[in-house]
Amino acid sequence: MDVAAIKEYKFESADRLENFHGNQLLYVGWEDHLMFCAPFCFMLPPDTPFQAVVDNMLPGAFGYHPDFAQIDWSKTEWFKSGEPWTPQPDKSLAENGLGHKAVIRFRTPGLTGIKGSCS
Amino acid sequence: MDMKAGSGKKLGLKEKYRHMTRELDWETTYQTRQDVHPLVEYEGIKIHDWDKWEDPFRLTMDAYWKYQSEKERKLYAIIEAYAQNNGHLNVTDARYLNAIKLFLTGISPLEYMAHRGFAMAGRAFPGAGPRVACLMQSLDELRHAQTQIHSLSNYNKYYNGFHDPAHMLQRVWYLSVPRSFFDDAVTAGPFEFMVAIGFSFEYVLTNLLFVPFVSGAAYNGDMGTMTFGFSAQSDEARHMTLGLEIIKFILEQDPDNIPIVQRWIDKWTWRGYRVLTLVGMMMDYMLPKRIMSWKEAWEVYFEQNGGALFKDLARYGIRPPKWLDQISFDKDHISHQAWSTFYQYGAAADFHTWSPTDDELDWLSKKYPNSFDKYYRPRLEFWREQAEKGNRFYNTTLPQLCQVCQIPMVFTEPGDPTKTCYREVDYQGEKFHFCSDGCKDIFEHEPEKYKQSWLPVHQIYQGNCFPEGTDPTVEGFEPLAKVLEYYHVNFGRDNLDFEGSEDQKNFAAWRGMATTNE
Numbered sequence: 001m002d003v004a005a006i007k008e009y010k011f012e013s014a015d016r017l018e019n020f021h022g023n024q025l026l027y028v029g030w031e032d033h034l035m036f037c038a039p040f041c042f043m044l045p046p047d048t049p050f051q052a053v054v055d056n057m058l059p060g061a062f063g064y065h066p067d068f069a070q071i072d073w074s075k076t077e078w079f080k081s082g083e084p085w086t087p088q089p090d091k092s093l094a095e096n097g098l099g100h101k102a103v104i105r106f107r108t109p110g111l112t113g114i115k116g117s118c119s
Numbered sequence: 120m121d122m123k124a125g126s127g128k129k130l131g132l133k134e135k136y137r138h139m140t141r142e143l144d145w146e147t148t149y150q151t152r153q154d155v156h157p158l159v160e161y162e163g164i165k166i167h168d169w170d171k172w173e174d175p176f177r178l179t180m181d182a183y184w185k186y187q188s189e190k191e192r193k194l195y196a197i198i199e200a201y202a203q204n205n206g207h208l209n210v211t212d213a214r215y216l217n218a219i220k221l222f223l224t225g226i227s228p229l230e231y232m233a234h235r236g237f238a239m240a241g242r243a244f245p246g247a248g249p250r251v252a253c254l255m256q257s258l259d260e261l262r263h264a265q266t267q268i269h270s271l272s273n274y275n276k277y278y279n280g281f282h283d284p285a286h287m288l289q290r291v292w293y294l295s296v297p298r299s300f301f302d303d304a305v306t307a308g309p310f311e312f313m314v315a316i317g318f319s320f321e322y323v324l325t326n327l328l329f330v331p332f333v334s335g336a337a338y339n340g341d342m343g344t345m346t347f348g349f350s351a352q353s354d355e356a357r358h359m360t361l362g363l364e365i366i367k368f369i370l371e372q373d374p375d376n377i378p379i380v381q382r383w384i385d386k387w388t389w390r391g392y393r394v395l396t397l398v399g400m401m402m403d404y405m406l407p408k409r410i411m412s413w414k415e416a417w418e419v420y421f422e423q424n425g426g427a428l429f430k431d432l433a434r435y436g437i438r439p440p441k442w443l444d445q446i447s448f449d450k451d452h453i454s455h456q457a458w459s460t461f462y463q464y465g466a467a468a469d470f471h472t473w474s475p476t477d478d479e480l481d482w483l484s485k486k487y488p489n490s491f492d493k494y495y496r497p498r499l500e501f502w503r504e505q506a507e508k509g510n511r512f513y514n515t516t517l518p519q520l521c522q523v524c525q526i527p528m529v530f531t532e533p534g535d536p537t538k539t540c541y542r543e544v545d546y547q548g549e550k551f552h553f554c555s556d557g558c559k560d561i562f563e564h565e566p567e568k569y570k571q572s573w574l575p576v577h578q579i580y581q582g583n584c585f586p587e588g589t590d591p592t593v594e595g596f597e598p599l600a601k602v603l604e605y606y607h608v609n610f611g612r613d614n615l616d617f618e619g620s621e622d623q624k625n626f627a628a629w630r631g632m633a634t635t636n637e
Binding site for chain 1: 157158161162163307308311456459460463464493494495497498501512514516517518519520527528529531537538539541543547549550551552565566567568570571572573574576577580581582
């Protein structure tokens with residue numbers, strides 16, 4: 001059963017790709033840093049290079065945290081839908097297999113938040 | 120023609136109830152029963168004999184008006200006395216008022232939606248007994264919305280953020296959480312509505328709001344809120360009984376009803392528990408004088424009282440709701456996770472947040488010995504230090520939301536408070552995300568319903584949350600400012616930190632005038 005209804009109940013999704021004016025959504029979370037209460041939701045064109053997300057989006061979103069300046073990006077571990085994953089920095093979101101509403105997380109070994117609290 | 124006035128004997132309670140409820144029912148003649156009550160079958164619930172439903176209170180309309188008007192007279196006398204006496208200056212601390220802003224915008228509208236829901240459920244039922252009982256509960260809920268708005272509107276004369284709750288309910292990001300809860304319930308069928316609100320919310324969950332939180336209002340000197348709270352609570356016994364009697368009636372009518380009702384109990388306990396996150400935060404962080412912790416309240420009102428209820432329902436083949444292990448683990452965490460969320464998104468809310476004092480941090484340590492110092496105190500102390508240096512944390516990047524409960528994805532993995540809980544489902548080529556197994560399970564059962572969710576973050580990105588005529592392509596466009604304008608939140612007055620706010624300054628000045636000869 002897709003829904004309980006008295007007659008046919010078919011509607012399009014409220015957040016389908018075409019509602020975002022040529023952009024797509026990308027969710028990004030930083031492991032062990034729950035001071036940011038939830039993963040972030042970015043809206044970006046699908047041809048955005050992955051490195052541009054790291055360079056242009058993440059500092060504004062996560063930069064308040066004192067650990068952010070200490071990140072060694074060469075050692076960062078990435079996950080896509082919870083699975084280990086290696087991004088290709090110069091390729092676009094689409095070429096990296098990141099479709100609309102994809103969720104990625106990054107883990108920065110050695111950095112575990114305020115006083116090691118994962119905060 | 121002379122009319123016979125009858126025997127002159129007063130009707131007994133039972134007889135009067137029969138005349139004024141069951142005998143007001145009639146058989147349809149020129150329309151079929153099915154056309155008159157079209158919503159009664161599609162959910163799969165089978166009712167064979169509506170007359171089997173008994174109203175344990177046997178309340179009739181004339182008695183209802185008499186009791187309730189007496190109660191209202193007392194309530195409004197107290198509200199009036201509180202207003203004339205400048206009772207707002209007798210609350211413990213102006214920070215307290217922010218809990219009341221949350222109540223007015225987040226909780227009172229639920230009363231109004233409950234009024235609409237019970238009116239609709241009553242209309243849908245072919246049985247006269249539950250129909251009349253639903254009518255009375257519908258009127259109760261309307262009264263509750265009115266008395267709450269009346270009590271709280273006094274604060275609107277003096278403090279910011281109280282000015283436009285009806286407008287805000289439809290728009291402000293965090294209000295999508297309580298709003299979507301009731302929208303989900305009233306767009307379900309009448310039986311699901313009764314299990315959702317009449318049973319799960321009324322019987323299992325509202326005690327947590329109307330007993331410990333409202334007692335907290337009394338502890339903090341807010342007689343207006345205490346009075347409407349206790350006035351509402353005196354109706355709750357009847358509501359709880361209606362909810363329980365309806366569910367037992369449904370279960371007794373046909374064994375096929377049991378799995379349907381079980382799924383609704385699982386779903387609505389989980390959804391209600393998520394909404395109560397707000398109440399947990401109000402109790403642990405927003406009452407300057409605390410009465411009991413969220414965890415303690417949960418143990419008394421859910422684990423003990425709710426546990427006894429589910430033991431009673433076991434003989435009908437009903438088991439306790441799903442995910443209780445996780446809920447039990449989470450009682451150490453959710454109020455802190457919620458406060459962190461509102462603290463950091465304090466530039467986009469219609470109330471103030473603040474850094475807890477040392478005394479408050481110590482109270483939280485004492486109440487949450489297994490979690491607070493380890494996971495939450497370092498964060499709160501860091502934020503306080505930064506705020507003192509003029510670097511107060513305001514998160515201005517939009518968060519990922521859960522598709523079902525609509526709360527930002529702030530909750531953590533079962534058993535591990537250091538890992539955000541991510542769940543996702545691919546449905547019709549699109550990804551959907553959830554904060555928990557509970558919300559994912561709800562989506563998977565009715566994806567066609569929840570793929571319609573109005574998620575504030577996505578709506579902002581789609582351009583649907585700006586005032587009419589806004590051109591987001593103009594140079595220097597500031598989306599947050601426009602979104603707040605759309606919300607009717609006045610930047611710098613209704614939002615940001617309590618420290619330095621107009622509310623803080625005014626309260627201190629007025630209380631000074633009221634208690635000294637300066």
